[in-house]
Amino acid sequence: MCGIFGYVTTNEVELGPILIEAAKRLTYRGYDSVGAATLNNGRIDLRKDVGKVDIVAAKYNISEMRGQRGITQLRWATFGEPSQINAQPHIDSDGDMVGAHNGNVVNNVELREQFIAEGMTVRSQNDGETCVHAVERYINRGYEFIDAIRLAYGDLEGDYAFVIGRANDDKLYAFKKGSGMVVGLGAGFTCVSSDLPSILPLTREVIRPQDGEIVTLWADKVEVRSVKDGKQIQRMPETVTESMDAVQKGGYPHFMLKEIHEQSQVARELSHVLNGNREVDGLVEKLKNARHLYFIGCGTSYHAASVGAVYFAQLAGKPVIPVLAPQFIPQYAPAVSYEDVGIFVSQSGETKDVLNALETAEARGMACFGLANVVGSTLTKSASLCLPLCCGYEISVPATKTFTNQVVTFLYLAYKMANKDVRELDRIPELMEQTIEMVEPQIKEIAKDINEWNDMYCLGYGATYAIALEGALKLKEITYAHCEGMLSTEFKHGPLSAVSRGFPIIFVAGPNDVPLIISGINEVKVRGARTIVVAEEDARLRANADDVIVLPKSDPQISALLGVLPLQLLSYHMSVMRGFDPDFPRNLSKTLTVD
Ligand code: M6R
Numbered sequence: 001m002c003g004i005f006g007y008v009t010t011n012e013v014e015l016g017p018i019l020i021e022a023a024k025r026l027t028y029r030g031y032d033s034v035g036a037a038t039l040n041n042g043r044i045d046l047r048k049d050v051g052k053v054d055i056v057a058a059k060y061n062i063s064e065m066r067g068q069r070g071i072t073q074l075r076w077a078t079f080g081e082p083s084q085i086n087a088q089p090h091i092d093s094d095g096d097m098v099g100a101h102n103g104n105v106v107n108n109v110e111l112r113e114q115f116i117a118e119g120m121t122v123r124s125q126n127d128g129e130t131c132v133h134a135v136e137r138y139i140n141r142g143y144e145f146i147d148a149i150r151l152a153y154g155d156l157e158g159d160y161a162f163v164i165g166r167a168n169d170d171k172l173y174a175f176k177k178g179s180g181m182v183v184g185l186g187a188g189f190t191c192v193s194s195d196l197p198s199i200l201p202l203t204r205e206v207i208r209p210q211d212g213e214i215v216t217l218w219a220d221k222v223e224v225r226s227v228k229d230g231k232q233i234q235r236m237p238e239t240v241t242e243s244m245d246a247v248q249k250g251g252y253p254h255f256m257l258k259e260i261h262e263q264s265q266v267a268r269e270l271s272h273v274l275n276g277n278r279e280v281d282g283l284v285e286k287l288k289n290a291r292h293l294y295f296i297g298c299g300t301s302y303h304a305a306s307v308g309a310v311y312f313a314q315l316a317g318k319p320v321i322p323v324l325a326p327q328f329i330p331q332y333a334p335a336v337s338y339e340d341v342g343i344f345v346s347q348s349g350e351t352k353d354v355l356n357a358l359e360t361a362e363a364r365g366m367a368c369f370g371l372a373n374v375v376g377s378t379l380t381k382s383a384s385l386c387l388p389l390c391c392g393y394e395i396s397v398p399a400t401k402t403f404t405n406q407v408v409t410f411l412y413l414a415y416k417m418a419n420k421d422v423r424e425l426d427r428i429p430e431l432m433e434q435t436i437e438m439v440e441p442q443i444k445e446i447a448k449d450i451n452e453w454n455d456m457y458c459l460g461y462g463a464t465y466a467i468a469l470e471g472a473l474k475l476k477e478i479t480y481a482h483c484e485g486m487l488s489t490e491f492k493h494g495p496l497s498a499v500s501r502g503f504p505i506i507f508v509a510g511p512n513d514v515p516l517i518i519s520g521i522n523e524v525k526v527r528g529a530r531t532i533v534v535a536e537e538d539a540r541l542r543a544n545a546d547d548v549i550v551l552p553k554s555d556p557q558i559s560a561l562l563g564v565l566p567l568q569l570l571s572y573h574m575s576v577m578r579g580f581d582p583d584f585p586r587n588l589s590k591t592l593t594v595d
Contacts, residue, residue: 004072008217035100049084083124090128105131107158111130115136173215178211179194254581266391275422291339306469351593362382397584397585400568411425453502461510471568478582532546
């Protein structure tokens with residue numbers, strides 16, 4: 001989500017092409033706006049706008065920009081709508097310095113108010129600008145530049161990376177908190193970026209700064225200092241030997257596995273953004289007052305909507321109708337009115353089935369809101385308010401991190417509806433990390449055991465029902481096996497006859513549903529099924545099931561969310577064992593813009 005790149009060389013050169021190429025290498029992170037700034041002999045040249053790199057670069061002649069230092073940034077809107085003023089980089093009040101960030105500064109709103117009260121010129125809503133003023137504040141108080149940066153670091157809360165330079169200088173400065181950042185050292189230049197892939201075509205000599213460190217970049221050297229005491233820290237550059245492809249996948253063999261492992265990080269970013277979003281309370285009021293509430297989506301997004309519907313009922317006592325988008329039109333649209341509210345859910349924000357339903361609902365006067373990952377997509381523009389999922393680019397066709405952030409958003413809204421303390425949700429990212437760590441070795445073994453089967457079931461109940469549907473969809477999508485997701489109690493009403501010796505049946509059990517799931521387990525076990533349960537540790541389940549995949553202890557709602565992680569991993573490992581490419585399953589595409 002967002003990307004920054006800074007470049008320092010000895011003399012004034014044509015920096016535009018270097019910045020454009022670097023920006024292009026960052027596009028995979030997702031963006032809606034692009035900007036570039038060059039610094040030279042006391043002068044800052046800043047050009048930026050909403051749009052694709054090529055279009056903004058052509059419109060503003062970025063390739064002709066010259067300077068001794070340059071910064072480019074790709075923005076994925078969170079604080080402030082996609083607009084030229086909110087695009088990055090940003091200058092300080094007097095235009096003496098310029099900076100850009102990626103990530104989120106969670107106390108953005110409070111800091112902006114302070115800066116305005118202190119007399120600074122704040123031009124945008126964007127938290128990248130806040131980073132610049134955070135340094136300006138201490139310059140105004142008489143501090144040296146490096147000390148002003150150290151103090152700004154303390155004021156800026158959140159997960160982000162930031163690069164800044166002064167017009168009258170020959171250096172750039174950078175630091176990070178939570179987010180990634182890499183520094184490159186080449187012949188006659190240094191650079192800094194949000195990630196390694198954007199640096200590798202320029203140099204393979206890199207330094208990876210840590211949180212709490214400030215990097216100063218000259219054309220021929222970099223210096224790392226501690227934020228705490230300002231003392232210099234020795235850091236030897238390392239030489240990167242991996243291929244570009246491996247680096248883009250962050251060391252994982254596939255994007256899907258990388259995205260599965262990114263889920264805790266994007267959940268953390270999402271909660272910062274939701275906490276800082278002042279529109280959430282207004283949305284919650286509208287949801288509370290709705291006559292009927294519909295959550296609408298397709299595929300994985302529909303499953304997230306269905307989990308969300310259970311959360312709303314369980315936590316806030318608010319019934320919700322989860323609907324597959326195309327079915328909304330014949331079944332519900334004839335009955336909806338302006339008193340009803342819909343939340344349209346989509347990773348891409350471009351799924352035609354979802355947009356058709358939205359158009360029909362709007363024509364009937366229904367209030368339409370959205371949850372989308374791709375900012376600037378049609379859904380984000382068409383819905384009255386669209387909350388961003390904050391996942392960055394999801395490259396792999398099977399949706400993973402966008403599903404979990406959709407579910408987290410619904411859980412957050414349900415907490416707000418129920419006046420529960422949303423800080424309780426801060427433990428989710430850590431629980432996700434624990435889950436993946438705890439289950440992955442066992443999942444690989446189970447994948448080997450059941451890999452010969454081309455038929456299986458995935459069963460859940462309550463909040464885990466739609467988790468089972470999602471697990472079954474993932475298994476179908478990338479292993480090409482038939483896996484049916486079903487309510488566990490429905491199994492006896494027909495599918496039970498399919499069970500034969502060794503037939504794999506996966507149960508996802510919420511902590512309150514163990515006795516019911518045990519009945520289901522025994523029903524199929526006595527007929528020869530291989531029973532695999534995803535659940536919190538429970539002696540009763542251990543005594544009945546063949547395999548128990550243990551989730552960390554939490555509560556019924558969070559446990560359901562965690563339950564999807566082993567299913568994602570199982571489908572991934574089975575797909576790879578079968579020799580398929582899980583990132584690009586046959587016959588499918590990431591965005592479905594057809595009826
Ligand atoms: O972009 P959307 O969330 O609207 O896409 C909806 C479905 O096409 C999508 O979730 C699909 O089911 C996934 N590839 C499943 O992993």
